[in-house]
Amino acid sequence: MxxxxxxxxxxxxxxxxxxxxxxxxxxxxxxxxxxxxxxxxxxxxxxxxxxxxxxxxxxxxxxxxxxxxxxxxxxxxxxxxxxxxxxxxxxxxDYSEVEGYYNTDDVEGEGGVASTSDMRTESVQDLIGDEVASALNALPVDFRTVIILCDLEGFTYEEMAKILDIPIGTVRSRLHRARNSLKEKLEEYAKSMGYNS
Amino acid sequence: METGFTEAYKKMSEEGNETDCEKVAGILDLVIDGEASSEEQYFFNSHIEECVPCFESHQKQRLLKSIISGHLKRVIVPERLAHSIKTRIQETV
Missing domain, CATH: 1.10.1740.10 (RNA polymerase sigma factor, region 2, helix turn helix motif)
Known part of the structure; x- marks a missing residue:
């Protein structure tokens, strides 16, 4: 039974x-x-x-x-x-009350997962992956979070709103700012490598 | 110039003085993330067919998303983790 x-x-x-x-x-x-x-x-x-x-x-x-x-x-x-x-x-x-305030003390730390392996043997794909990882890790944690949830884990805005306890409008605006800030970091990198957008 | 997209724009826009490009920029993330309504999607597609800067920013944003989903390495879960979880659960109940 x-x-x-x-x-x-x-x-x-x-x-x-x-x-x-x-x-x-x-x-x-x-x-x-x-x-x-x-x-x-x-x-x-x-x-x-x-x-x-x-x-x-x-x-x-x-x-x-x-x-x-x-x-x-x-x-x-x-x-x-x-x-x-x-x-x-x-x-x-409450988390919603610190919206708009981003503590950056915790993001300086490591260099992310970008490692010291020999540049010449690394494939371009690895290079991109490492660069994206360190750019992402350098973002404030709130920005990092929405990008991971959305782009890496494929959650919908509604699911993200539930996970983070914030309204969907806040999910959208945070995601927007997070992507802009990630783009800036990656564009700096592209320029330093001699690429122009 | 009265084109399909300006009609579509007029039909759905309540915002008055926003330009089409601004409106497209405002829904860019929705489109990229598959969250746009069919009207938004239609408006967006019609606009970027005719507007090069918006077309380019769409390409860029899509690239950014695909780089993250495609190139960001996943970290390996430590072998013992699943086991430690089960053990700790059994200890606490």
Whole structure:
């Protein structure tokens, strides 16, 4: 006799559903975490925390709905909370209230994933990839986020609005500004390489 | 010059003094991201057929998106991660 109510799953059923529906999102989720934190250990912690929370609240997840968007939303919120702790911002500041204010302290760090491998053996594709990655990593985190969600993960504006807890109009304007700023960085690079637009 | 696109523009625009180019720039992202309505899409297509600067900015924006989706390397998920997640879940329940 199996229970169909959703809220009353046995532990085995819950674990099986959890693994089947949520674990396949692991790779995109880890990539998102890495692009947010720019640090492998932080990304690791963030993803683990996200899955623990997802497990705890799994009863609220409706089977067959958008598991990827749900997990991305949890991860994004966890990231904001961590970020608040680290930068000692008052916890009551809501994300929507910091719209328009971009903390750039966290983006200087590493040189992104652009590495030191021999330029001559690198293919043009790798070169472009590295340059795009470092240009993206140099963007403020809010800008980086919308570009990743939209262009890399293919979320719709509506899904992005839910993940980020902002209106669709804000998604649009943020995406627009993010792309302009990314374009500027890449155009600088193109010029430095002797290309003119 | 009364062309198809200016008619389409008049039909849907409520914004008065916005030029067609400004309007096209305003919906460029929607078009690139597949979020434009069919009217917006139609207006956009008709306009860039006749306007070189808007055509070029469309090409550029599309290139930018395809570079990100096509050339940005995915980072490899650490092998142990899935296992650690399952272990931690079992420990906490």
């Amino acid at each position: 199996s229970e169909q109510t959703g809220k009353q799953l046995s532990k085995e059923e819950k674990d099986a559903r959890f693994e089947a529906e949520l674990l396949p999102v692991l790779a995109p989720l880890y990539n998102f975490a890495y692009r947010l934190t720019l640090d492998e250990d932080d990304a690791n912690d963030l993803v683990q925390e996200t899955y623990l929370k997802a497990y705890r609240f799994f009863d609220y997840f409706e089977q067959g709905t958008n598991a990827k968007a749900w997990l991305f939303r949890i991860l994004k919120n966890s990231f904001i909370n961590e970020f608040r702790k680290k930068s000692k911002q008052p916890a009551k500041v």
